[in-house]
Amino acid sequence: MSFAPVVPSGGITGWIFLKRTMPAQQAAQNALPSSRRDEAYFREKIGKVTSAEDLIADRRLLSVSLGAFGLEADINNKYFIRKVLEGGTLDAASLANKLADKQYLKLAAAFGFDLGVPNTQLSGFADSILSQYATRRFETAVGAQRDDMRLALNAERELKTLAGSTSSDRTKWYGVLGSAPLRKVFETALGLPAAFASINLDQQVTVMKAKTDALFGEESLAQFADPAKTELLIRRFLMRSDAAGPATSPALQLLQASGRGSGLLSLLR
Incomplete structure (x- = not known):
């Protein structure tokens, strides 16, 4: 049995609905028998994994592990993933450190197979990975309905971490x-x-910093540690990706009705 989130519309109206109903929708997905089986299996088996080879050998464990970092498409690239995990993060020349997509770096850091004792042996490891997996799994399900909403959820989550680094x-x-x-x-x-x-x-x-400064008042990414700034970015993204015209779209009408003020409206135009 698969899970299909309810996302009735695109743009800002759809975003507001999704955010309001997310806790209930996530709970429904997590309650599925398949979700519970994945969680139980991961909890039972992950503590026995002490090397990248061990993880690669168990497809169910690998599926959850990759899914926690949005890398589920690499499930069949076992040699590549093994090299990422074995190289770890301590060596600046490791594969994970060289790759442009830093999700591989996060994956390698999370498992810590280049450490004396890998992180799989820590008591809170399963909880951490399963929490990330549930979040990503929900985003993927949302993306199957409306990809712009998946991108918005990802941005909300990733910017908080990136801005605070x-x-x-x-x-x-x-x-x-x-x-x-x-x-x-x-x-x-x-x-x-x-x-x-x-x-x-x-x-x-240079261009992104200049445009960000012009639209949000600062060029630094650190400003997006403020949830209100991230929300402005997401709403601007959704308005631009929405099929309706920006001047008369329902999204703009909703903003006007929300009483956020002329400053916000001018920023989002």
């Missing part, structure tokens, strides 16, 4: 460019053309 602001921007879902949200929200991705990476960062 101790990395330099430029490194954070490279993190945005290296994440296809986050890149899509920013490019759409900032009104950047399809050809934008073909210019030099340093130029891309």
Whole structure:
């Protein structure tokens, strides 16, 4: 039995509905027999995994592990995933550190197979991975209904972590460019053309910072540690990705009715 979230519309109206009903919808997905079986199996078996080879050998464990980081498409790329996990994160030259998509780095860091004792032996490990897996699984189910909503949920989650990290602001921007879902949200929200991705990476960062400063009052990604700023970004993304015209769309009418003020409306136009 599969789970199909209720997402009745796109744009901001759909986003508001989704956010309001998410706790109940997530609970319904987590209560499915298949979800409970996956959780029980993971809890029972993960403590016996002490190497990348052990994890790769168990497809059910690997499926949950990759799904927790949005990497489920790599389920059959066992050699590649093994190299990512075995290389770990301590060596700057490791595969995980070299890859542009930092989800592989997060995967390698989470399991810690390059440590003396891997993180699979820690008491809270199963809870951590299963929580991430449930979140990602819900986002994937939402994306099957409306991909713009999946991108919005991903941005809300990823920006909180990225904005709060101790990395330099430029490194954070490279993190945005290296994440296809986050890149899509920013490019759409900032009104950047399809050809934008073909210019030099340093130029891309410069342009994104300038556009962000013009629209949100700051160029730093650290500002998105504020949930209100992230919400502005997401709503701008949804308005631009919505099929309705920006001047007369239901999304704009809803904003006007919400009493957020002329400052917000001018920012979202």
